Every structure is written in C-alpha cells, then in structure tokens.
Amino acid sequence: MMTIDLDAISAKLESSSSRDRLLALASLRDVEAAAAVPLIKKVLNDENLQVRSMAVFALGLKPTAENYEILVELVETDPDYGIRSAAAGALGYLEDQRAVGVLVRALYEDTDWLVRFSAAASLGNLKDPRATKVLIEALDSPEVVIQQAAIAALGEIKATDALPHILRFADAEDWLVRQRLAEALGNFSDPKAISALKYLEKDSHPQVAAAATFGLQNSAQAGYQV
Numbered sequence: 001m002m003t004i005d006l007d008a009i010s011a012k013l014e015s016s017s018s019r020d021r022l023l024a025l026a027s028l029r030d031v032e033a034a035a036a037v038p039l040i041k042k043v044l045n046d047e048n049l050q051v052r053s054m055a056v057f058a059l060g061l062k063p064t065a066e067n068y069e070i071l072v073e074l075v076e077t078d079p080d081y082g083i084r085s086a087a088a089g090a091l092g093y094l095e096d097q098r099a100v101g102v103l104v105r106a107l108y109e110d111t112d113w114l115v116r117f118s119a120a121a122s123l124g125n126l127k128d129p130r131a132t133k134v135l136i137e138a139l140d141s142p143e144v145v146i147q148q149a150a151i152a153a154l155g156e157i158k159a160t161d162a163l164p165h166i167l168r169f170a171d172a173e174d175w176l177v178r179q180r181l182a183e184a185l186g187n188f189s190d191p192k193a194i195s196a197l198k199y200l201e202k203d204s205h206p207q208v209a210a211a212a213t214f215g216l217q218n219s220a221q222a223g224y225q226v
Helices: 006-012 018-030 033-041 049-061 067-077 081-094 099-109 113-126 129-138 144-157 160-171 175-185 191-200 206-221
Strands: none
Touching: 006 018, 006 033, 018 033, 018 049, 033 049, 049 067, 049 081, 067 081, 067 099, 081 099, 081 113, 099 113, 099 129, 113 129, 113 144, 129 144, 129 160, 144 160, 144 175, 160 175, 160 191, 175 191, 175 206, 191 206
16 A cells, blocks of 8 residues: 655645645545645645635545634635635535535525535535525526526435425426436435426437436336336
C-alpha cells in the first residue's frame, strides 16, 4: 500500500501554482478526514476560485466535527455565488440533518439560481421529510433547473404527498424535466407513480423512455405491483 506524504501535500498547497494546489487537494482523496481537513483549510480562502471551490466541496467528503459550522457560514455569508453553491452541495454530502434549515433558507432566499439548485439537490441527499414543503413550492420556480432539482429531491425523500405535484410534469416541454420525473417516480410504490412510469416509457425522447423502464424495473425488484 502506497504511503501518502502529508508534508509533501502541505508544501504543494503553498505552491504559487494553482495547478499544484488543485493536484494537492485531489491527492487528499484517500487521506482520512482528521488528517485531510487541516490541509484543506489551508486553501479555503485561496485567491483562485477553482481551488477554493474544490476545497469547500472537499469538506463535505471529509466529515469532522468542525466542517458543518464552516460550511454553514460559507452558505450564509460568502459573497461569491460559486462558493455558496459549493458549500450548499457539500452540506448534502456531509449528511448532517442540522443542515435542513440552512438549505431551506438558501432555497428560499439566495439570489442566485446555482445556489438554489445546490440547496435543492442537497435536501434530496439528506432525505429529510421536513424539506418536502419547500421543494413542492420550488416546483413553481420559473427556472427549469430548479424544477428538475426539486423533482429529483422529492423522489429521493420518497415524499408520497408530493406525487400529485410532480406528476403534472409528465408532459413537460423540457425532456430533462421528464427524465428527472421518471427517475424520481422509480422511488415510489404508489399505483399512480407506476402508471406514470408506464406512460413515460412511451416518451418520444429515448432517455426519458429508458429512465422510465429502469424505474419500472426498480419498482418490480422492490416487490411493487407493476
């Protein structure tokens, strides 16, 4: 098994080359969280936005006791929407249920669609039913990508009470919305979800039809009546 030289990684994180710093962050992939996070923190305020974003997101993959507070502060206060989005995404991977309220606020209040998209996706990752109401409301967003994220998240949560709200997208103009719906419906045992999947299996777009077929296979494997 190859030994990872943390001192060498630490030195590389101080390189004047942003490429070196990015490679150093990538090399922390196999380092345990307790050893990785102090090194990640060295570049949390990096002058290079790509380095900063990668460091912020890495905090979601290397959970320690301090990461939650760092990420919450970034979601709520960082002036750069890319960093707020990375932090919102990282909170979903951190799988700390305390983040639900923070992400709900971001979905309601942030001015940038990318942050709201990340917040919706992370609420799906957390699979907490408390997010159902705000995600149903997000279905009425004028931004199609937010609709997609909300549909996917409601499927992850398996929010049965949201079914009537997402089924109205079965004939959405955007095929990606229909594909997200097909993927989400595969998580439900409700007969209405099964019926909608059979409808989407005949969709004119091959990726929508394939997602519906896969959803029906999942339903059958889970023992649902298909």
